[in-house]
Structure formats: C-alpha cells, structure tokens
Amino acid sequence: MKPVDLARKLRREAACDPAALDRGKEMLMAAIRQEVEPRRRPTIIPQLPYENVGAAVSFLVRAFGFQEVPASRLEGADGVLHHALVEFGDGVIGIGTQGAHGAISPQSGGIESQYVSVAVADVVAHYQRALAAGARIAREPRGADAHAYEAFDPEGHRWRFVHRRLREVREPEERRSR
C-alpha cells in the first residue's frame, strides 16, 4: 500500500460541536468590534489629572476593572507615561499628567472638584475587588444587595460605582430617602 493511502487510514472524523462554533464566532466578532470601536469613541471624554499617571492607570485597572485602551499611551522620551485612555463598558476617561491642561490632582490641590459615576453589573463584587486592591472606601455599600458604593483612588479622586440596572431609576429615590 502506498504511504499516502496508509496515512489516509489514520484520518478520523472529528466532531463539529455547534456550541464550539458559536463561541468561536463570538471571539471573532469581539475582535471585529475592537477594530470598529475606535471610530465610535464617545463625543465627550473627561480628563482626570494625576501626579503619577502610570501608577494611576495600573490602579484603575487592578482595583476598578478599567481597561487601558490599546495604543493610547503617550510616553515622554524618558519613558514616563504622560497620558493614557482607560475604558469601562462604553465609557472612556483620559488619565493625564497634572498641570498639562491646568487641572491638578486632589493630592496636590487638597480638594476634589468632581466625582465620576460608573455603572457596574455587580456592586458588591466590584467593592470587594477594590477593597482587596487597597482602595480607600469613601462610602460603604449598604447590605448584600447594595446598589452603590464610593471609593478614592490613590490620589484622592472619588469614584462612585452604581448598579447598572438601577442607575436611572433608583438614584433619585435614594436621594429622596436621605
């Protein structure tokens, strides 16, 4: 028998699991969305000033689950990070060196002039992650089904994390009840 025919006899039919196909498609479509996404950047991008941009970005990623936007890093000749974009869901925030556009970090100025509200799927899980990463908590979540909590990042910017579904509906109620 010819070698190729012998090799052919070792061919086995392999299963084609429809669920595996669906998961593969999901992976491809995610890659496609990533390419399309930059063209759909939000019209408004808030910018937060920091003394140490590199440390701020890695904290936001580690503690709050932000993702650094690929290829958004702006580094000086000395390798110091001056600016980067971080994203969460469909929101984007710029993290930049203080003073570059006038604004200063609460760590230098001693005062917070704004806070950022972020909608999350699971407030308590998010809180536990932030706590484990060493975030200072400004307002504890209340109860096991808490719908919000607030935390400071290392330079004192205040972040509010609110349950995604309750964001629009519950916030006014919460204010009324206080």
Next chain:
Amino acid sequence: MSSPSDAEVIGRSLGEPEAFGLIYDRHAATLLRFLGRRAGARVAEGLVGELFRIAFERRKAFDPSRGSALPWLYGIGSNLLMKHRRGEARRLRASARMAADEAADRRAGATALDARLLFPRVAGAIEALPDDERAALLLFAWEELSYQSVAEALDLPIGTVRSRLNRARARLRELLEPKGKRRERSQ
C-alpha cells in the same frame, strides 16, 4: 442571484469589518473539524476562534485572485497547530490503534498481526516528520487539498509542495519497508 466569492467578501470587509463574519459562517465548521482531527476537540475549540481572529487581522494580505479563502485559512490553522504537537502526537497514536483494530477485524491471523504493527509505525512516522512536511502531507492526505491548494495554504511555490510531499512519502516508505531492503539502500 449568485452569492459573492470569499475574495469579494474579504474585500468588502476592509471597509465594513462585520462582513468578515460571513467568512466564518462559510468555513468555520470545516476548519473546526480539521483542527479537531489534528489536535482533538478541546484544543480545536480554542483554536478556531483564534484562527479567524488572526485571519481577520491579516485580511488585507489575502490575495483576491485566489477566490476561495479556505486554503488560506487551512494555512493559518496549520501554523497554529505547530504549538500543539504533543496533543497531535497523542491523537495520532489513538488513531493508529483504531485503524489497527479496524484492519484486524476485517482480516485474520498473520495479516491482523501485521496491521497491529503497521499502523503504530505509520503514526510514529507521521509524527516524526518535520513540521513543514507533516503539514503538507496531512493537508493533502486528510483534507484532500490539491497540490495547488496546499501551495496556497502554506504560501509556497507548487514545486516546493511537490518536493515536500515526495520527501514525506520517501520517509514514510523507508520506515515501513522491510529492514533488509532499508539497510541496502542506506549503504
């Protein structure tokens, strides 16, 4: 209305990335089976998404004169499989046992015994082929790609494919021939 060729779809996907999803719908099942045959279902599932992600990123490099994207996709899959040689070797050995059993069922006595020895040797010989020869041989023997398609898949001139397949054949033949004859040849 005739459906657009792969080349047309990929061309469209340069401006309209979502169109590339159609390439997946057309070929993913074939590629998933190919990867499954070579590396097992579990590895194949992880690889099929990766394969199409890579194809999507490299779609600008697809040569539109080729029409079908299938050989090109087989080529990306063949490269991915090189990282999974160990799983592939395990699978080949399992296939060898099954092939031997099948052959033994149909025959009797000495022939059955031969089959028991033969197929593990075939599997061992395929496993021992250099990566590039094994890739070419299995695209040709298992996926039944033409020389031209193997050349497109591996991005090689057709002459190189021919010589790789000939080398792979010669190596297999050498491993499967009776010992006396082999010794003669090597002298």
